[in-house]
Amino acid sequence: MKIAIIGDMHLGFDHHGPRKNDSFINAREAFDIAISEKVDLIIQTGDLFHERLPKPEVLSPAIQLMNSVKSKLNSPKIINRIYDGKEELLNKEIPPIVLIYGNHEKRPPEYINPLQMLHGAGSVYLMEQESLVIEAGKERIGIHGLSSVSETYVKELVKDWNPKAFPNMKNLLLIHQNFQELLPKQPPETMSYSDLPSNMDYHILGHIHWAQTEKHPKSKAPIVLPGSTVMTDLKWIESKSKKGILIVDFKERISSKFVELKNSRILHYEVINAKGKKPSDITNEIQEDIIKKIEYHNHKLIPLLRYSIRGELADGFIPSDVSLRPLVKKYIDRVLIKIDKSKLTSKILSEKAKLVSDLKQNKVSVEALGIKILSEKMKIKDLDKLSFLFNALGDGDLEAAEKLL
Numbered sequence: 001m002k003i004a005i006i007g008d009m010h011l012g013f014d015h016h017g018p019r020k021n022d023s024f025i026n027a028r029e030a031f032d033i034a035i036s037e038k039v040d041l042i043i044q045t046g047d048l049f050h051e052r053l054p055k056p057e058v059l060s061p062a063i064q065l066m067n068s069v070k071s072k073l074n075s076p077k078i079i080n081r082i083y084d085g086k087e088e089l090l091n092k093e094i095p096p097i098v099l100i101y102g103n104h105e106k107r108p109p110e111y112i113n114p115l116q117m118l119h120g121a122g123s124v125y126l127m128e129q130e131s132l133v134i135e136a137g138k139e140r141i142g143i144h145g146l147s148s149v150s151e152t153y154v155k156e157l158v159k160d161w162n163p164k165a166f167p168n169m170k171n172l173l174l175i176h177q178n179f180q181e182l183l184p185k186q187p188p189e190t191m192s193y194s195d196l197p198s199n200m201d202y203h204i205l206g207h208i209h210w211a212q213t214e215k216h217p218k219s220k221a222p223i224v225l226p227g228s229t230v231m232t233d234l235k236w237i238e239s240k241s242k243k244g245i246l247i248v249d250f251k252e253r254i255s256s257k258f259v260e261l262k263n264s265r266i267l268h269y270e271v272i273n274a275k276g277k278k279p280s281d282i283t284n285e286i287q288e289d290i291i292k293k294i295e296y297h298n299h300k301l302i303p304l305l306r307y308s309i310r311g312e313l314a315d316g317f318i319p320s321d322v323s324l325r326p327l328v329k330k331y332i333d334r335v336l337i338k339i340d341k342s343k344l345t346s347k348i349l350s351e352k353a354k355l356v357s358d359l360k361q362n363k364v365s366v367e368a369l370g371i372k373i374l375s376e377k378m379k380i381k382d383l384d385k386l387s388f389l390f391n392a393l394g395d396g397d398l399e400a401a402e403k404l405l
């Protein structure tokens, strides 16, 4: 069985910014590759959408895209489904796009998330925590999918779930979580590769935005990260790895190829050493680099330039003195400039600048700060209540917010 594996697509990313079309341009190219490869099935790793509540302006083209893919591929069939410990024998046609939901789509249990909506409309098949035997042509494959769950209890949940491999076919696991091996400084409850079941032939990981291939420490089965189709975090590692999708042939032997997305915008990541420099020295250095990048650019989308300015500035200057706004304006039609000053320091740092810097370095989350302010304003001390109220207000769910008071 030939399967296209597509990573996090984040449809609707930067909806109000200059990269508003990027997620859709790349999604269309990814699906076009899958269609031209005549795959039997497409697996998507969750975070199809960038937000829990995508706007109709994002939902509508997304549904059109899924439905157009569906019209161009044959419908696979579910033969067997194990859900909540119960096994069902079926013979049911499903859409060719099978996916799980990611952390970006997750909503509280009693709410409907956007992928549940697409599933209900018959545009995709969503797996929450279930095992399927899927048949395409005369071939069968077992897929075990787990949508995003809290990092604090995922290990226990996977252990309890303990998906059984279906006999006489390849079995693959689809999951969207953090992994110790991929992200530094994770709390101890975060999963490691060895927490993945060792009875699977193949593991597909969403959530991580760069492409990488690993092996299960016990079973030696592949662990693959297709990587997102659009750049969101602008990490250094994303500038070094290409965006693309995997085409995998699940025969007796599993073979795969990575097909690059040619339309994906180019990201350049540069580290600028600020040690002992004046702000004007830094902006001059960056301007020279911008000119060079423009000269060598040959992609139809203007490039994204990420400058990470690091080190302690010359005496008497603070990070906010380093402003690239004039450069951003000057080159607005030629490059997109993103600055990271989280590692830029000075001898004098005001309290406000320190708070902003802490926020940027994730020493304190915006959410925690918001809850703290809310707690002071509303004089509420119950942490659970505060967190629910904060989320309800964030969702614009005033009715739910009112009920909490």
Ligand SMILES: [Mn+2]
Residues within 6 Å of the ligand: 008, 046, 047, 102, 104, 207, 208, 228
């Ligand atoms: Mn993601």
